[in-house]
């Protein structure tokens with residue numbers, strides 16, 4: 072299988088090179104975990120690009136006292152990169168075997184247990200760019216499941232190639248720590264043969280120029296199995312004047328929480344250990360005494376989680392927004408029948424508790440609104456819409472997957488459940504700095520950059536308000552950060568199904584939960600969203616979890632909590 076030949080353009084190669092300071096950091100951490108006393112040292116970068124990681128590893132080897140017996144081996148499918156790597160490595164006075172070719176093919180002829188150190192920033196190429204066929208081949212050969220990224224086979228191969236005391240130094244997207252799409256990588260580290268020793272979530276430090284946020288994972292094949300991995304995270308925080316700060320790399324090596332100053336910005340550095348994950352689906356979490364105590368207390372007060380109560384759905388995806396979405400249909404396409412134009416909630420329309428009063432955007436939604444299943448309308452009965460869609464036929468037919476999926480060429484790609492729009496629903500944007508969970512009672516459709524939970528699925532109206540309250544509260548926000556913690560640049564958080572379904576709920580039967588419900592009703596209804604009401608709600612949510620923890624305790628329990636948080 073020539074995987075490289077199947078992937079042609081630059082984007083598909085996942086070419087984001089490692090800057091020197093990050094390469095040196097990775098190499099130093101990897102060497103720190105390599106057992107001394109070898110006479111020979113084989114170092115491999117399976118996707119070496121311009122050779123930065125091999126050079127950094129060779130320098131770290133020299134610092135660690137290795138003067139000779141070092142073999143550097145690199146692979147890359149990019150001819151220019153290979154030429155640059157060879158020249159740079161020679162300039163640095165080093166020898167290396169750099170092969171132009173697909174590592175995933177070459178690795179087949181490499182003996183198992185033959186490499187001391189694999190240092191790599193493998194390509195990140197998602198299934199949508201790899202193509203389904205390549206993804207399927209990779210999954211079969213390397214034992215991968217779910218969403219396959221080109222990063223995954225590179226990690227899967229490492230365990231086989233490394234000697235029994237070998238080390239892997241991996242630079243990858245920090246998404247592998249928490250998202251479902253990172254499950255293949257997490258699985259590789261949960262198998263016995265590869266144990267995580269150190270983990271750095273470098274968050275929005277911008278140490279890496281690509282749009283991905285980087286993480287460094289150092290793993291070894293030998294060593295104690297019961298020693299938890301060191302876990303350090305770095306995320307920008309609002310600057311505090313006069314704060315005591317340290318340079319970023321010093322702070323990353325520290326033994327306690329601190330503030331780093333990097334490129335004029337302040338970063339919160341958390342230092343702890345990796346909570347041993349229960350399974351490959353659970354996001355990796357940083358354990359530190361305060362966070363652990365807080366999470367344990369919260370768990371004692373948790374009755375159910377959002378995912379137990381209802382399905383969380385993403386909004387519609389038209390894959391032709393210019394045709395289906397518009398703010399000014401009367402002028403732009405007066406022929407389209409009004410009945411098929413439904414108000415649309417998009418990210419900007421959502422504030423905590425409420426959606427905007429006037430939804431400007433409307434979606435042309437040609438489906439039977441009485442049917443839960445997607446049932447496209449007969450366009451013959453909607454001549455204006457038919458004429459409008461026909462005027463965009465070429466573009467719409469260009470979406471071959473729609474036709475291959477057995478749909479009409481003029482359909483929306485993901486129309487969701489037509490009959491559910493009319494029911495009240497909780498809606499929230501997929502990306503937002505702070506939680507913005509709102510109640511929609513207008514019957515609007517929800518756009519694909521938001522998620523929604525239908526009241527039809529929840530059955531009990533009080534629970535809807537309890538969910539809204541927890542999600543919008545400061546307790547909910549802290550839970551998100553402790554348990555999911557996947558932030559993007561500028562402190563923006565991703566509120567995806569996988570995280571939101573883990574949100575906790577207190578026992579709804581207590582008086583404290585009932586108070587939360589009543590406050591949430593006020594906040595979601597008309598009138599002012601006052602600061603006082605919001606802070607009352609924050610306190611009420613905490614009280615509800617405390618009360619819920621008491622309900623969960625035995626009635627004669629002696630340690631009933633009075634302050635949890």
Ligand SMILES: C[S@@+](CC[C@H](N)C(=O)[O-])C[C@H]1O[C@@H](n2cnc3c(N)ncnc32)[C@H](O)[C@@H]1O
Nearest residue numbers: 087088089118119120147148149173174192194
């Ligand atoms: C993220 S870059 C990293 C390059 C370099 N190791 C660094 O850290 O700067 C990934 C590299 O993988 C190469 N690549 C992509 N697919 C490959 C494959 N199947 N085998 C070997 N190299 C591959 C790309 O050409 C690119 O140079």
